Structure formats: structure tokens, C-alpha cells
Amino acid sequence: MKKVLLAVTGLALATALAGCGGGESGDSGTIGILMPSTTNARWQIEADQMTATFKERGYDTSVQYANDDAPTQVSQLEDMVTKGVKALVVVAVDGKALGGPLADAKASNIPVVAYTRLLQQTDAVDFYTTFDYKKYGALSGTAILQGLGIQDADGKDTGKTGPFNIEIVNGSPIDSVAHDMWEGYRSTLQPYLDRGTLRVLSGQDTFDQSATLNWNPETAQKRMENIITKTYSGGAKLDAVWVPYDGLTRGVISALTSSGFSPGTDRWPLLTGGDAEVDSVKAILAGQQYSTVYLDYKTLAKGTAELVADQLDGKGFPAGDTEYDNGTTKVRTKLFDLSLVRDDDVKPVLVDRGFYTADQVGLK
Structure with a gap:
């Protein structure tokens, strides 16, 4: 590939x-x-x-x-x-x-x-063809809620109150798609932020504060490194990062690893993504990334x-x-249409539908 x-x-x-x-x-x-x-x-x-x-x-x-x-x-x-x-x-x-x-x-x-x-x-x-990006953002929000155990697989609250610390890495402010994704984020996660189950410990909780011009992974990496240094170097736990695109997620992964975080440990946060890029699907199977969104x-x-x-x-x-x-x-x-992809979804959603071969994503 x-x-x-x-x-x-x-x-x-x-x-x-x-x-x-x-x-x-x-x-x-x-x-x-x-x-x-x-x-x-x-x-x-x-x-x-x-x-x-x-x-x-x-x-x-x-x-x-x-x-x-x-x-x-x-x-x-x-x-x-x-x-x-x-x-x-x-x-x-x-x-x-x-x-x-x-x-x-x-x-x-x-x-x-x-x-x-x-x-x-x-x-x-004259016409617009696209994916339902509000649903896309909501799926990533749902992945965080379920991955942290706040909701069960049916979308019902489990009673966990946290608080869980999350951060946001948004898309480009000049792209309408990023704003649609943000609406999906707010529809799923804002109620839990309002009641204190989730909190953005850095305080960078608006679209403009968390936007990434031109979806640039290096920009996302530098911003996340600064957040980690200022907010999480003193022992506070980062539980999850809402990210709407796999390229940005890879930037976040680079920031985490350069800051001493290791996948598979308690300090490694839950990371979302989107577009089901092949390297990020591999990252999901390796336990570095929690989810992506499949766009056909x-x-x-x-x-x-x-x-x-x-x-x-x-x-x-x-x-x-x-x-x-x-x-x-x-x-x-x-x-x-689009759909959420986690570890168990890679084969039925991506491989069985012919989007990738098992060899391309390293699936045994």
C-alpha cells in the first residue's frame, strides 16, 4: 500500500x-x-x-x-x-x-x-456530495464515552462520574467539514462536560482554541506537546483526546511518545481519529489508537x-x-454513509468489504 x-x-x-x-x-x-x-x-x-x-x-x-x-x-x-x-x-x-x-x-x-x-x-x-460529518463527529464522541466506560455498548449511562480528563484537537477552521464534526462532538460530549463527568483540563475547550489550520499533523503535535508540558507533567492523567482525523491523531501520538507516554500503559490515553487511513488502522490493531471513522x-x-x-x-x-x-x-x-471502526471492526468493516486486504493492515 x-x-x-x-x-x-x-x-x-x-x-x-x-x-x-x-x-x-x-x-x-x-x-x-x-x-x-x-x-x-x-x-x-x-x-x-x-x-x-x-x-x-x-x-x-x-x-x-x-x-x-x-x-x-x-x-x-x-x-x-x-x-x-x-x-x-x-x-x-x-x-x-x-x-x-x-x-x-x-x-x-x-x-x-x-x-x-x-x-x-x-x-x-449547484449540488453538494459529502458524508454526514455531524454523525462522524458524534461517532468519535461516542467512542470516547464507551471507551471510558461512561456509556455501555447500547449508549446507556453506566453511572461512572469520573471526572475524566480529555483534550480536543479540532480540524481546520477554514473547512466547513471541521465545523460539522464539532457539532457532532458537542452533541455527544457537551452534556458530560456540563455535569463534570468530563473536563478539558487545559481549558482549551472552544473550537478556535483547538483548531488545526489545514489539518496539519505537525501543528497538532506541537500544540499537544505544549498541553502535556503545561497541564499533564505534574501527574494529572490524560484519559482521552477527541481527534477527528487520523493524520492529526498520528501527530498526537508523536507528541505523546516524545513526552514519555507509552502505548499499553495506564498513562496512554484513548485516541479517536477518522478516515480509516491504513497506518492508523495498523495503529488501532497495535493498541495506539482506539477508533477511526470509515468513509467509503x-x-x-x-x-x-x-x-x-x-x-x-x-x-x-x-x-x-x-x-x-x-x-x-x-x-x-x-x-x-460512514461507520465507526474499533479493533473488532477492522475485519468486518474494512477487510470483508474489500476496502483493505488483511495484508495491507497487518491483520493475521
Whole structure:
């Protein structure tokens, strides 16, 4: 898996600013696909899946990666609109930064689909495909409650009152997904914080205090190291860390190990995550990480490409499952499913469904 991802990363980096086609040119025109970066392997896998699906439907693709830089993505989007792509699929670096070129796309009758992250404060987005990230955040919160024994497997309170010390490592403040995850966190954990069963001992308990710009693992690691030094070096026990993304969890793990914490000991806290990245699934099986959230992003990518192709073929966009308010308009939205993964879930959820092989995750 590592060799495959390295190969994909190399290809993506080589074509990041020039754009890369999806193989042989299609007969029906080109679809523009804008991805935020190559640092998260899922964006490359999803771009490849979309490219393959569009090719089956007769469309070429132009894929560009913005290196997590909003101005770069603005330029990429402007270029695609100028070149007259047939449609746009956009994962925004900053959901509020693309208003100008999106307005140009609307004026040119180019359909725009927000992918995973909501495009905000614009009426130039036609559809939104994503996961239920509020549920995602809530699942991670539930994992903490059950992992600490505050709730049983059925979600009922066990009577444990703690107090248990937790910390928060949030996602990027410029990503709408991170805010949805935060809502899920609050829906599950806030009642226990209010009654004192849980407490954030560092005092960094707001979204802004715990946010991690651009989901950067090194940023998360440095912040957690500072929290450990200031709050937990005197003997206080850190019981759990709510983290919504596996890359950030790996940063937290690095902070813990560099601060003298050892997995498998009483001092090692319960750690959540998300995206079911292969290295983090291995960490779950090794006892370093408690949970992740499985996102079938291959199905999301294929489903999104099919929706766009259907629209271009005259079938229109579907009604959607719900609507999301982006600050300017309500955007029709299709939600794709997700599920919590702990140690016992790796085989039935990830391996038996074909997302990973047993060898890829080191499952015996």
C-alpha cells in the first residue's frame, strides 16, 4: 500500500499545477476536478476514481492540486473556467475564497459540485456530495464515552462520574467539514462536560482554541506537546483526546511518545481519529489508537462522477437527501454513509468489504 501511495503521490506532484488528464480524451469534453492537496492520500485516490468513472461516461478530466493554498486554488479555478470545462468538482481549501471564479462559472453555465467540503457564501454551487460529518463527529464522541466506560455498548449511562480528563484537537477552521464534526462532538460530549463527568483540563475547550489550520499533523503535535508540558507533567492523567482525523491523531501520538507516554500503559490515553487511513488502522490493531471513522470515499467519488455525468447528459441533479445552508443559498445535498471502526471492526468493516486486504493492515 505504501508503495502504491508513493507512486500516486509522485504522479500527483508532477502534475499538480499543470493539471492531469484522466487517460485518453473523452468525446464529450473535460470535467475540472480541484483537490486541496496531495498530503492526504484519499484526494488522489478519489480523483483517480472520478477520472475512471468520467472516462466510462465519455468525459476527459483535468485534475489539479492546490498544495493547501487558497490563492493557488483560485488561480486554478479561474484557468479551468477560462478553458471552458463542462463541469467542476471542487474540494475547497477555503470554502469562502472561491466566490469570484465560481460566479464566472455560473455566468458560463458551468455546473459546480461541492465535494466533501461545502462551498460557502456563493449561489454558484449547484449540488453538494459529502458524508454526514455531524454523525462522524458524534461517532468519535461516542467512542470516547464507551471507551471510558461512561456509556455501555447500547449508549446507556453506566453511572461512572469520573471526572475524566480529555483534550480536543479540532480540524481546520477554514473547512466547513471541521465545523460539522464539532457539532457532532458537542452533541455527544457537551452534556458530560456540563455535569463534570468530563473536563478539558487545559481549558482549551472552544473550537478556535483547538483548531488545526489545514489539518496539519505537525501543528497538532506541537500544540499537544505544549498541553502535556503545561497541564499533564505534574501527574494529572490524560484519559482521552477527541481527534477527528487520523493524520492529526498520528501527530498526537508523536507528541505523546516524545513526552514519555507509552502505548499499553495506564498513562496512554484513548485516541479517536477518522478516515480509516491504513497506518492508523495498523495503529488501532497495535493498541495506539482506539477508533477511526470509515468513509467509503471510493463510492463517494464514483457516485459524484455519475451525478455530474447524468446532469451533463440531460437528466438533471437529483433532489438530494437534505439541504445545507452555505450562507447565501440552500444547497441540495446527497449524504454518503460512514461507520465507526474499533479493533473488532477492522475485519468486518474494512477487510470483508474489500476496502483493505488483511495484508495491507497487518491483520493475521
